[in-house]
Amino acid sequence: MTFSEMVANRRSVRKFLDRKVEQEKIEQILRDTLTAPSSKNCRSTRIAVTQDATILDHISRMRSYGSTFVREAPMAFILMADASNTDLWRENCAISATMLQLSAEALGLGSCWVHVDGRPHREEEPNGLNAEEYLHEVIPATAPYRILCVVAVGYPETTPKPHSPKDDSDKVIWL
Numbered sequence: 626m627t628f629s630e631m632v633a634n635r636r637s638v639r640k641f642l643d644r645k646v647e648q649e650k651i652e653q654i655l656r657d658t659l660t661a662p663s664s665k666n667c668r669s670t671r672i673a674v675t676q677d678a679t680i681l682d683h684i685s686r687m688r689s690y691g692s693t694f695v696r697e698a699p700m701a702f703i704l705m706a707d708a709s710n711t712d713l714w715r716e717n718c719a720i721s722a723t724m725l726q727l728s729a730e731a732l733g734l735g736s737c738w739v740h741v742d743g744r745p746h747r748e749e750e751p752n753g754l755n756a757e758e759y760l761h762e763v764i765p766a767t768a769p770y771r772i773l774c775v776v777a778v779g780y781p782e783t784t785p786k787p788h789s790p791k792d793d794s795d796k797v798i799w800l
């Protein structure tokens with residue numbers, strides 16, 4: 626499959642088979658993710674990896690909606706950053722997360738981004754705990770790190786159909 630075919634077929638996957646992701650694949654994903662470009666090559670992205678059911682359950686409860694499916698995922702990556710040496714940690718981290726999703730796709734795995742940064746833990750309490758603070762409860766050793774998002778990964782239970790081809794000509798400005 627070409628790169629273009631792969632990205633055209635990629636869809637977010639939120640339902641996974643009850644099957645562990647092999648350690649070699651996890652390590653390949655980490656290597657690929659850490660090749661991501663970063664501002665001034667500061668390499669600010671940090672990644673926590675978990676296959677722990679208790680932690681996956683904690684992640685699934687981090688927001689009022691949009692994260693529940695993580696409870697049934699076999700594993701997740703928490704995309705974080707050492708924000709002490711760059712103001713572009715979000716940009717760096719987003720590129721890393723994208724790289725991670727494409728790496729997972731290339732390895733026959735499905736994935737879905739779950740956003741953390743700037744989101745409340747409970748929608749009805751916008752000034753209360755935020756999702757990032759809530760997540761730090763399970764990663765205390767990395768508490769100084771900022772968290773952008775979580776990417777859940779696993780073998781897809783079903784493969785969503787690719788998006789139908791669109792006329793995106795209005796999104797491009799030829800100069």
Ligand SMILES: Cc1cc2nc3c(=O)[nH]c(=O)nc-3n(C[C@H](O)[C@H](O)[C@H](O)COP(=O)(O)O)c2cc1C
Pocket residue numbers: 635636637638639691692737738739740788
């Ligand atoms: C910045 C960003 C935040 C996202 N946040 C969530 C989320 O919190 N929960 C979720 O289920 N999906 C989330 N997604 C996945 C999007 O909903 C999904 O990519 C979009 O609907 C397009 O579908 P596709 O990935 O299948 O093409 C997020 C994606 C991005 C890029």
